[in-house]
Structure formats: C-alpha cells, structure tokens
Amino acid sequence: MKKKLTFAAALLAASVLGGVANAKTLVYCSEASPANFDPGTTTGGNDFDASSRTVYSRLVEFKHGGTEIEPGLADKWEISDDGLVYTFHLHPGVKFQTTDYFKPTRDLNADDVVFSFDRQFNKENPWNGEKYLPNLTWDYYTGMDMPKYVAKWEKVDDLTVKLTLTEPNAPMLANLGMDFASIVSKEYAEQLEKSGKMADFSTKPIGTGPFQFVDYQLDSVIRYAAHPDYFKGKEKIDDLVFAITPDATARIQKVLAGECDIAPYPNPADIGTIKANQDVTLMDQAGLNIGYMSYNTTVPPLDKPEVRHALNQAIDREALIKSLFQDAGATPADNLIPPTMWSWDKSVKFDSYDPEAAKKVLADAGLKEIQLWASDRVRPYNPNFQRAAELIQADWAKVGVKAEIVNYEWTKYREEGKKKDRPGAFQIGWTGDNGDPDNFFATLFACSAIGVSNYSSWCDKDFEDLIQKAKKTSDQGERTKLYEQAQVVFQKQAPAFLMAHSQVYAVVRKNVSGFMMDPLGIHRFDGVDKAE
C-alpha cells in the first residue's frame, strides 16, 4: 500500500512539476556545486551565485556591473558625524518568497535585519552553532573583522535599524553589500526551529531576492523561478536553471550547442574559437584582482628597497604577461589596486624593465641567490605559477641572480608562505571582496596582516598611518587622497613585484540581453532577458 501511495505522489509531482516547458527559461552553466544555500556559512563565488545573488537581497547593493554602493532593502541611510552610528530606513512592503515549504505572514522588517547579523556572532543565538549546522565558522563575518567593529544592531521601529560601531570604519557600508550580509527571514527561522528542521534553512532558502528556490538535484541542476512579488519588480525570465558543469571545455561546448545560455570561465586556449563563433558573444572585464610576488622585506638584502626595485627592473614584465595569459590578456599593474577601482593613482608608474641598472645594484648588494616560490593551482590572477617562476628565473639569471624555485601544494604553499621568516620571493594574488581599496591595502599589506595575508612581512609606518586614517574617514574624497599617497609610498618601498590585473570572461548566447560582467566576480541574473 505504501508503495502505491509513493507512486501516486510521484505521479502527481510529475504532472505538477512537468508543465514548465513554455515559460521563458534561462540556463546558466555554473562551474561548481554550491556547498549550501546559506550565504553566511559559505565562502565560494559559486556558492554566492547560487544563493545570495539569486535568492537574497541586502541592505545596500553593488551597482550592477560596478563596485559603487546603491540602495537595496534600505532606501536610504544616515551616518553620524563621528562615523559610529549608521541608521538604515527599510523599503516598506518588501515580500519574502512564498514557496511550497514556507508561506510568509508578514513583510520584511527590522527584526529580520537584526537576526541576519545576530546569528553570525551571538553565541546565545540558537542559529550560531551546532544546533543549526555542525562546524559553523562564519568565515566572512570574522574575515571582514565584523566582530571587532560592530558594537550592536538595534531595531528602532519596524522599518528602521541602527548599527553602532566600536570605532569608525569607512569600508563598513561596502561590507554590508557583501554576500554574507544577505538578509534572511526570521519568521522562517522560527518556524523551522519549532518543527525541529533547522538544517533546512541551508538547503531550502527563503529570501527577498529576484528569484525563488525551486529544487536542487545534488551536483546536477538547481532550479529557480522568478519571485512574483520582488520589490524591484518581477524579472523578465520565468525560470532560471543552473546546470552544474565543472569542466571548462564541456561548459563552452554547451553554450555553443545551445544547451545553456551563459557560461563563465572559459579556458584561455578556447578564447580564439569563441571569438570566431557567430552565435555567442565573449564578454570580458578587467577583474578586481592583482597577481603579485611578495619579497620578504625583513630578510637581508631584501630589506633594502633599492634591491627590491632592482629585482623588479630585471623582469621583462611585458613578455611575462604575454606568455602567461596569451589570448586572454591582462593589464600590467602599476598599483596594487586595479584601474577600475576608485582612488587608483594614475600618476604612479611601476618600475620599467632595465636589466643593466638592476645588474649593478644587485651586484653591489651581493645578491647572488634567491628563493622563488611557485604552487600548482590555477588562479584567476595567475594561470600558471610554475611557468611564471621559470620566466622570472631566466630574467634574473641574466642579471646574475640564481633563483631556486620552491614548490608546494596550494594549501601548504600558503601556510609556508605566510611565515614571517620565509625567505625570497613568493608569488600570490588577490581578488577583491567588496570593491573598497581598504580590502586591498589593509588586507594585504597592513602590519596586522603579517602572518596572515601580508606575505611581504612589510610594516611601513607611513603606509600604515595613511591606510588606517583612510579606514576611519567616511568622506570618499578625503579617502581617495589618502589612498593616492599610500600608492606613492608603496611604489617607493616596493614590497612586491606587481604583475597584472587579469581579464575575466563569460560566454553568452546572442539572444540573451542584460547580462553584465561584474568586477567582483559574481554572476547576477536580475535584469537579464532572453529573446525566443
């Protein structure tokens, strides 16, 4: 009997779920399976594409295709003169998604906002730990230093939320546009807690975003439908499908064959073929990233800026970039931050190729041998560490410096590389989180980042003062000036060899409109349409 019932239920499900053939469907060939659908608990770009950017919204949002902040769930906000109190005014009448597993009885209010953050740091909150999911680490919340800066979140009234900081922190607004800051439904959480199904919160998401979750077949297909009551207006496409396709060649073949409409991250070797195809467009954008090589500035003779400059001058950077990135291309870096980011100082120029001058300085400094570090992983800012190391090794050999290439597996590589006494030059890079210059300067070269992500072990007083001051200033004009000065100091001190900002690509079929490349590396489908 039980078997018969299951069978009948399955038939019913099939007839209900089967009737989606005529709706406007957009298929995105994503690169990996999401870990889960709770953006507070995950860290990967593919996790965020599948959760925060589809299902959820935030108080503030990044402008489509840019890094500027614009209103999200908060229509407007005020920051107190001392930079310590942020008051957000919520958009009235924002609806949470109605699905077969949750029917909201109220609109979004301040309780949801307070809960969304409280659960990430408050040990008393039942959603903070084991009761919800095992081994929760809230990586981004701690990674962005939120516990240090946030004093409290308060509900003023249903549509007003107040955030108080412990000290001024200008990048805070940008942090609130990040994926971990997605606003979840407190009502849904309470309902799941009551029914004892808390883990469902991470597998069956409810948000206020443009698309609502329909189904996930593990490692295979994720299905969404347009959220009919989306507060910025219902999307033009009815159904959004993520077809998970990890192999880059297969992904591109799928777009070319019309099996999907959009696919990210083609192989650099396939760029030529894609450009020649009539049915698809290759979209690209300068990525919000930097590939660089950190010198350990505490180990002689690398503690002398002139030695570091000489090593930079000895590298034929143009040839290096051409050989590494090939058809995909990359912009040679003059500063740590890419030209698309505000406060980028165009007057600063990176060391030019001058092996003769370098040879003399290096001989005087007595530098004959150096370690040159390389790992095995392909990164967006450096497709081949080993190849880069070999080219740099050859260049340095020409100026009389013998480089020994040190190889480690990627995880071990970073663990060894961040040690304060690590010798030599260490290849690494960075992709920005929130479009704020602080996310490059302070994350990578602040004194406090030594032993974590400051691979140069570089602590320069002038530089540190400038970036700390910029962090506490809320006026963007003033911050720009401070970061421009910081870039001048950085160029003078040369704690690293700056290589390039790489291009980021996506392949899109010609009948798709409204899709934009995003400097933050996210893939958004709000505003996208498809001609039949």
Added chain:
Amino acid sequence: MLRYLLNKIALVIPTLIGITICAFAFVRLLPGDPILAMAGEHGVAPARYEQLKEQFGYNLPIWQQYARYVGEVATGDFGVSISSKRPVMEEFKTLFPATMELSFFAMIFAMVLGIPAGIVAAVKRGSWFDQSLMGTALVGYSMPIFWWGLLLIIFFSGYLGWTPVSGRIGLQFFFKPITGFMTIDTLIYGKWDAFRSALSHLVLPAIVLGTIPLAVIARQTRSAMLEVLGEDYVRTARAKGLSSARVIGVHALRNALIPVVTTIGLQVGTLLAGAILTETIFAWPGIGKWMVDSIFKRDYVVVQSGLLLIALIVMAVNLIVDVLYAVINPRIRAA
C-alpha cells in the same frame, strides 16, 4: 559451498579494517587541512586557526581521531560533510545511483562489443581482423579517459550535434527521483521523450567509461577462446560433425566464459576509478566527482567515509563474482 562462502566473508573483515586505516591516513597525509583549504588567499590568523582546529576536533591526538571515526562508522554513523554540512550517507545515497547507472551502461557497451569481437578474433586467429582488433584494444586500453571524453564531446556534440554535451537528462524534464536511475524513473513516469533524452545523455559517457573494460574483455575473451578451441573436447565435437556455430557457440564459449566472468567482476573497480574522470567531464552527478571535490576541499569526513562506502561496494561485487564463479565452475568449490 558454505565453507567456501564463509572463508570469503572472513577475508572481508581484515580488508575493511585496512581500508578504514588507509582512508583515514591518506587524506591526512595530504598537505593542509579543511580550515586552510577554506581560508583561500584570505588566510587565517594563528589564534583563530587554533580555535577552529579545536572546534573541529583536529587538535586531538591522531589515534583518538581514528578511534572516534571507527566508533562512529561501526554504529552506522558516516558523519556530516565539513563543507556542505549534509550527512555523508544522504549524499552518497543521492549520488550513487547515477554512478551505478552509468557503470551499468558502460559495462553493457563493453560486453556487447567485447565478447563477440573476442570470439571472432579467436576463431579467425592471425587474420587482419584479429590483428587490427588487438591493435585497437591496446589503444583503447591505453587511452587517457580525459582526452578521449573531450574528443568525443567536441566531435559528436559540438561538430555533428548528434549527442548532448553533458548532464544526465534534458533540462526541460523535471521530476522528483524515485529510484535515482534516470532510465527507470522516466519509464515509471511514462515519459518516453524523457527516457529517450536520458538514453541520449548516456551514450558518450558510457562509451568513454566502457572503453577500457571493452579492451580488457575483448582480449580476455580472445585468449580464453583460443585456449578452449585447442582442447580435445572441441576437436571431438568437430569430429562428431557438429556445425561450426554449435561448436563455437555452445561447446567452446561456455567454457571460455568462466575467466571472462571473473574479468568482468574485476572491472567494477576500474569502472569506479574511471568514473572519477568521466563524471567530471560529463557533469555527471555521481560519486566519482563527489570524491574529487571533497579531496580538493580536504573534507576529511566525506573522503574517509565515502572511500569506505565505495570499498564496501567493490568488495560486495567481488564476493558475488566469487560465488558466481563457484556456481559456474564446480571445481572451485571442492578446492
């Protein structure tokens, strides 16, 4: 027979213990750990690293961690994935049917082509067919799966457009899985177009995964047949005036198949190993791809429990093959 069976089962236990040790040790021998793998370029501050290690229980002595793992597994608790936070057993149950379906079709492909090809090659020993078949089998056996899969995709799906590039079924078909086997589920729902779509998605991955077993089976069938064809009883059968087809098809083949059955059983391990690459290329949601992802994420729990579950299945299949072997070859039972 019972004693034979008991002997075989008794061997399973030490093997299992060995596997838990290997699965537990190998993933820990890899440099790095789940915390570092998760941190990415962000890095993790030393204090926080220690705190997380404690939270995850990785600060305990290694033997305590192992004891805990074995204790949990013994009570049927395979743990919860570090990265997805879902129970390992649940993920395994969802993904395994996909791997099994693919392996089944790959095996059908290998047997349907491999056995007849081996027979013909043996009967026409030394002919051009025999020579070219054995040459091709050698190529097939040495074929890098990754390259072979991409080649087929680019030619049949990209250039000719005959087969879908990847996935298990057309995206327009959407139903709740019942058995997890796409070809069976579509039939239960009575959707013929979905069934056809599922079959068309199986063609390329089954060929890619079945290529190595095909080569092995063809070579094994040929050599077994050659041996049998030289036996006295075959000569006797021919002398009796039986038709050539009857001599080869009945008298020779039945005896030649005994070692072939063993070979087929042993290919299960090859299929599961091949599934790792095949599933990654064809975006096939099975356990091969699952294991690779988990190794990259240093998801200790999934790797050690997943390996154990896979090993259990391989051992079960081998046990069944041993029993079958005893059934079709009575001499074994006595031994």
